[in-house]
Amino acid sequence: MTDAHPIGLSIRSGSKVYPGTQALKNVDFDLRMGAVNVLVGENGAGKSTLMKIIAGVEQLNGGTIELDGKPVVFGDKSDAARHGVGIVFQELNLFPNLTVTENIFIGREKTRARVHIDRAAQTEAARALMKRLEQDIDPETPLGNLRIGQQQIVEIAKALAENARILILDEPTSALSAAEVEVLFRVITDLKRQGVGIVYISHRLEELIRIGDYITVLRDGVITGSRSMAGVDIPWIVSNMIGSSSKEFPKTVEHSLGEEVFRVENICLPSPAVGYAVDHMSLSVRAGEIVGLYGLMGAGRTELLECIMAQHPNATGQLFIGGEPVREKSVSGRIRRGLALIPEDRKRDGLVQIMTIRENLTLSSLGDFTRFIHLSLKQEAAKATEFVKRMAIKIASLEHPVSSLSGGNQQKVVIGKALMTRPKILLMDEPSRGIDIGAKAEIFRTMRRLAAEGLGILFVTSDLEEVLALSDRILVMANGKLTGSFPSGAEASAVISAATPNLSRVETQ
Known part of the structure; x- marks a missing residue:
């Protein structure tokens, strides 16, 4: 089976460090051509980081990438695209005020004599792509008029228009209906026949079992399992996803439950x-x-x-x-x-985001500090200070914008705001x-x-x-x-x- 699916791209000892966290730790990953390479793991496991590196959006801090057996460095996304790597992000990367055609070819417009945009050729190519994806979508429709599932199809068409040899699909079915999922799976089968190597990320395990040829499991930036999909079952996926030792979550003294x-x-x-x-x-x-x-x-x-x-x-x-x-x-x-x-x-x-920490904390309970039409800033500040202490929010001043806080402290502000409503x-x-x-x-x-x-x-x-x-x-x-x-x-x-x-x-x- 491996002969039928040669390795097109490989990463060896790949590491990626962000401030405060190591997203990938000495990862060895093989992407096989003419096959669906399934990537699975919990939120924060490093799946999207690994894919961004393959797509040129991010660069490794350590390790190497080989394409067709030769070392390669992707400077950016367009550099990776020139080498035949396309990616469909989980978050749609489209312009709602432009047409379907304009979205598909933006930045890579078809031109006449490299001067004038050949709109007729673009529209025809977009119409052919919509037909291939079995979608009855007029290429001249403004993208914003389409529902989210159709916009996701346009994002996939955009990647197909680049004739990608390697196609990364990050949660491609998250916004698709059952019928649209079936269409996508038929397109994937067609791409496999053409020798395209596909990386498929999804939380929907039934999809992975159905469509995958190879599976790689990531946990906390480390690959914990990598094999052919043949014989893979749920217990194998679960044990590699979460391991036998669970994370240390704080346990407190048990308390009795009420009514x-x-x-x-x-x-x-x-x-x-x-x-x-x-x-x-x-x-x-x-x-x-x-x-x-x-x-x-x-x-x-x-x-x-x-x-x-x-x-x-x-x-x-x-x-x-x-x-x-x-x-x-x-x-x-x-x-x-x-x-x-x-x-x-x-x-x-x-x-x-543009309001202060104090204003965000009290936003849902301003009535508690209001007499008739007068807001008592003194009472509001006192209550905000109380909740900053109660929630152990690390701040320099209540009057700083909430956007200045770390993600964890911002989350504590959201929880404090909710608790203030009793x-x-x-x-x-x-x-x-x-x-x-x-x-x-x-x-x-x-x-x-x-x-x-x-x-x-x-x-x-x-x-x-x-x-x-x-x-x-x-x-x-x-x-x-x-x-x-x-x-x-x-x-x-x-x-x-x-x-x-x-x-x-x-x-x-």
Whole structure:
């Protein structure tokens, strides 16, 4: 099998260091041509860093890259593209105000005599690409008019237009419908026949099993497993992803749980792509309980929290706090009833970057410091100072912009802002995303302390170790539905299996 899939690109002893962290540690990676090279690992394992290095976006601090057996150094992305390397990033890299054609050929326009842009030739080529991708999209349509799944297809078309010999796909199906995923898989099969080497990153294990030829597992910047996909099963992937020794998460003295403080029943969120983004979800949280909600990308976890916080007017279902129904239809109404959300994207949804630390902390509870129309800055500053101490936020001054803080301290500001509203239920969406290990430990200590004080916490994570170590109870979502419920101390393989309910069907095909 290896003869049919020769090594096109290899990295030896590859290392990449960022300030404060080593993203890759002496990595040996082989990319085989005419095959799908699957790359898997938890968030922060180093997958995207490795791909950025292959695509020329980042450079190694140590080690070598060989292309077709010859040493090579990619100075930047365009340099890598000249060597036949294309990448489709997880975050779309497109211009919504330009047409589909203009997006596909931007920076590489077809010209007549190297002077005038040959718009007709570009449009024709774009139309051929859309046909190849089985999309009924007019190339002259402004990109912003397309839904996210179609924009992802345009991003893939952009890479195909460069005639890449090596194509990197980072979470390519995260925004695609089931039908669009099937189209993508047919395109990948076609590219393999043409000898293109494909690197495929995804959290959806059923996709990896189905489409992969070779698998490489990364954990904390180290490759822990690399082999042909033949015979690979879930336990092998899980053991290489998380290892036998779990990370040190702070444990505190056990505390007893109180009565049910929060319940949701039959939450539904319609979705044009998949029917329901959230499909008749019901769950409950007790006072002092940390409930971990685990699932892979696209499972509907974030959408569920958004429904609970009244961010989707078309959502249906019932909420109860302390046994009393929640009838408020606005975000502010839900906050008043005792709900608070720590959003997944703190920079976009949790903070106002140009405002001070004080202003961000008190933003959701300004009514506490207001008499008629007068805001008491003295009371506001005193309360902000109290929460800076309580959350152990490292600051020089309350009046510095919140953007001056590290990621971990920014996250503490978001949590402090939520706690200032005196919630009964704290919803946390990926609370440790984008922060270092020390800051994670502090956030987890805070979560345990809050639970011991009687607060109910429902937290979403795609980090298996986190959900196993922190949760009093684990709930699993897949395809918008609840697919599993486990007590503290559950087996990792059981949780993964519940998160990939389609896997047994895929393996038997």
